[in-house]
Amino acid sequence: MSSTNEAGPPTPPVAAGPRQTTARSTALAVGGVVALVALGVLVGSVWDRDDDSANGSVPVGDLSQIADSWLVVNDVSAPAPVVGTVRLEFSADGRVAAETGCNGVRGPASVEDSVLVTGPLMSTRMACEPALMEQERWVTEMLSSHPRLELSGPYLALHWGEGEQWWLGLEREGWSEDTGTAPAS
Numbered sequence: 102m103s104s105t106n107e108a109g110p111p112t113p114p115v116a117a118g119p120r121q122t123t124a125r126s127t128a129l130a131v132g133g134v135v136a137l138v139a140l141g142v143l144v145g146s147v148w149d150r151d152d153d154s155a156n157g158s159v160p161v162g163d164l165s166q167i168a169d170s171w172l173v174v175n176d177v178s179a180p181a182p183v184v185g186t187v188r189l190e191f192s193a194d195g196r197v198a199a200e201t202g203c204n205g206v207r208g209p210a211s212v213e214d215s216v217l218v219t220g221p222l223m224s225t226r227m228a229c230e231p232a233l234m235e236q237e238r239w240v241t242e243m244l245s246s247h248p249r250l251e252l253s254g255p256y257l258a259l260h261w262g263e264g265e266q267w268w269l270g271l272e273r274e275g276w277s278e279d280t281g282t283a284p285a286s
Contacts, residue, residue, distance in 0.1 A: 128161050140194075158256075160253055164210060170188060171191075191210060202229070208220050208221055218247055219244050249261070257272075
């Protein structure tokens with residue numbers, strides 16, 4: 102007995118007619134445009150935050166926006182690693198105070214075009230270990246150098262130096278990451 106191939110020989114693919122090819126091309130083009138529009142809407146909704154930066158930070162318009170106590174939490178781009186606690190306190194009535202780890206520094210302050218402008222700064226005059234004295238020097242220099250300010254939720258960044266070579270990150274004191282709130286004043 103011989104076996105036969107009931108399915109027969111394979112049939113060659115049928116070429117699409119000009120109307121089918123045009124309809125398929127149009128459908129692909131429309132689908133591509135719809136996908137690009139959807140992607141644009143998605144990207145726009147994620148990045149459209151009415152701010153001037155890619156990380157969600159916003160410029161500081163006046164001192165009242167940052168009137169609070171701030172602790173240094175990121176010194177990776179500071180002139181030297183922070184030793185102990187460095188705290189900055191801004192008041193809405195135009196004052197800045199800094200705890201440098203050694204002496205306290207105080208003076209008048211304002212914000213102009215997202216830049217901190219300080220008047221003459223006064224400091225206590227205690228002698229401290231060399232690392233703390235150096236820290237006091239660069240913190241005072243930072244405050245006097247008109248650093249650029251950026252605010253991002255509970256975080257404040259100060260950028261200063263030639264080409265903004267230095268950067269210091271602070272967190273609003275008392276901020277709770279778990280609840281997203283600061284303690285009531």
